[in-house]
Amino acid sequence: MPKSWSGSVDLHLDIDTSGGRRAGLERALRAAIVAGRLAPGTPLPSTRALSAELGLSRGTVSAAYDQLIAEGHIIAVPGSGTRVADIAHRADLAPVSAPSTWAGSATATAAGLSSGEVRRGESRRTPVHDLLPGRPDLSTFPSAAWLRSTRRVLAEAPSEVHALSDPRGRPELRAALAGYLGRARGVHADPERIVVTSGYAQSLGLLASVLREAGTAAFAMEEPGHPFHRAIVRRAGLGVVPLPVDDMGARPEPLDGVGAAVLTPAHQYPSGATLGPDRRRAFVTWARDAGGLLVEDDYDGEFRYDRQPVGALQGTAPVHVVYGGTTSKTLAPALRLGWLVLPAHLVEPFAEAKRLADAHTQSLGQLVLADLIGTHAYDRHVRASRLRYRRRRDLLVRTLRARVPQVRVLGIAAGLHALVLLPDGGPGEDEVMRRAAAHDLALMPLGGHWHHPAGRPQGFVVGYSTPLGAAYPAALDALCAVLTTRPA
Incomplete structure (x- = not known):
């Protein structure tokens, strides 16, 4: 038996x-x-x-x-x-799956997937070379500092920390964030107006639902912009109006019929533009006069290379701006830690939406992050990362200018990615993606970021923070080979 x-x-x-x-x-x-x-x-x-x-x-x-x-x-x-x-x-027993084409597929682009993220029911292997945007160099995660903070938290935290708690998040983290965001990003952040979430995607989805219930019919979202974020807003039942972007960032038009505008002011995704001072004032004026709301996605605002980081838009109009941040770019996306700094009238409805969604974000990670911020280990990690990513950016720019001078490299003043535009005479995105597959290189084409891609410039969003450690030079070699190879 x-x-x-x-x-x-x-x-x-x-x-x-x-x-x-x-x-x-x-x-x-x-x-x-x-x-x-x-x-x-x-x-x-x-x-x-x-x-x-x-x-x-x-x-x-x-x-x-x-x-x-x-x-x-x-x-x-x-x-x-x-x-x-x-x-x-x-x-020998692994199921056989169809070959993957790396983030040059419309599916991966439209879903906003980064390497290592898998769509349900889809088998995806790890590429040899990965230049997808969307995550930091995970090999530099501050494991020793995280472990020290975890030990302190577990030794000192009361047992009630393991129970369900305030849907806004742990008071320790909200207080730490208020101090850090005010000091480092120029945000007016009262702890009582901060809600901790399980990442920016949840922040945006819950906010869209709250505003829809309050009567908002549509969001204005940048064109080009993050396709995954557009999908989140539409899933909440709202319309999406394209907000054109040029080298000065999003243009404050057209805004008729929308209740909120989602912006990436410090470093527009994917163009890399910084929202100009006149545009900032124009958006704030619209929000004040029309009763609209600005949603500031400050996803990589700490990483500025040509000068001090640009202060948050929220600092100029805290009553009219919702500020969103995350540890996905500074530490790791798998931590699932994000936050919104909300105008006072939105705190209660948003906290209730968070409570109904998942009660609250897990407490231990919140307390560890609060300790990292309080001991300045978080600042030290961000500063070290800024220097490391600047060197990576410099190597990317030098390499492409020397070996592939026909492409244009934009958006390099800040962030963790650059926009590489292809020359008008070709090759196009589809051809480059076929070459990338042959070189086992993961790339993110620009096409999926447009609301309406027909007739738009073609190129790629290159994430220079993604390759682990010493793998970066080899990934750049593969990129140059892909961009210079000619069809047989």
Whole structure:
């Protein structure tokens, strides 16, 4: 009869003893290892413990272990017990999927996916070279500082921190953010007007829902702009009106019939333009006179290279601007930590929308971030990252100017990406994407960022922060090869 064992590694193990107890145990363990349910390095119970759990003799368990050791599935380390061997058993059993074309696909672009993000039901492998925008260099995550802060939080936080709490977020983080945003970004941020969210995407979606319920029919959103953010607004039941962008940022027209305008003033995505002073004043005047709302997406405002970071638009008109920030570019997107600084009249309805969505953002990460900010470890990490990304930007610009002078590189004064425009004589985005696939290079075409792409300039949004560590020069070599290769 089959037996089940959950043991010290919490694995359900079905043992069919019809062919013998030892053989049945061998088959069950082997199958669990090959299927990946027992991962490499997983410790196995001692022969004494496992024999007691399964009601088998210790000799039977020892014999099964010996056989799996001989096959290479497990290893016995003197003084450390028995563990699953570090070998790739699952490769032969992995399902075969269709080849991927990296972020040159309309699907990836329209969904706003970065490398490592997977659409439901879609199998995507990691490219050799990754220049997609949307995330920092994850190899530089401040693990030591995060660990120190985590230890302090766990040692000092009261037990109630593990209970459901204020949907606006932990008061410790809201106070820390108020101080940091005022000091570093020029934001007027009372802790009582800050709501912590699970990232900017949630911030935008909840805000769109709140404004729709208050009577807003449409948002103005930058053209070109982030396609994923447009999809979020439409999902909330609102219309989207294109807001044209030029080298001075978004133009404050047309704004008739919209209740809010979503802007990226410090570093427009994807053009890289900074919103000019006259445009800032014009948008604020519209919001004040028309009763509209400006939504400031300050997704990478800390990273300015030609001068001090441009202060937040919210600092000039806190009653008319919702300020949105996130740790996705400064630390890591997987932390799922974002925030909105709201005008007073929106705090209560937005907090209620957050409560109904998911009660509140997980508390431990909030407290760790508050500690990072309070000890200035966050500032130190941002400053170090700014220097590192500036060097990467400089290498990208020098490399393209020297090796691919026919392309134009824009938006390089700030941020984590550059806009590379293709020459009018070709090749176009589709051709470059075919070459990129041949070079195993992940690129993000500009086409999907337009509300109406017909007749628009063609190019690519190149994320120079994405490659891990020493992989960056090789990724630039691949980019140059893709942009200079001619069809056979």
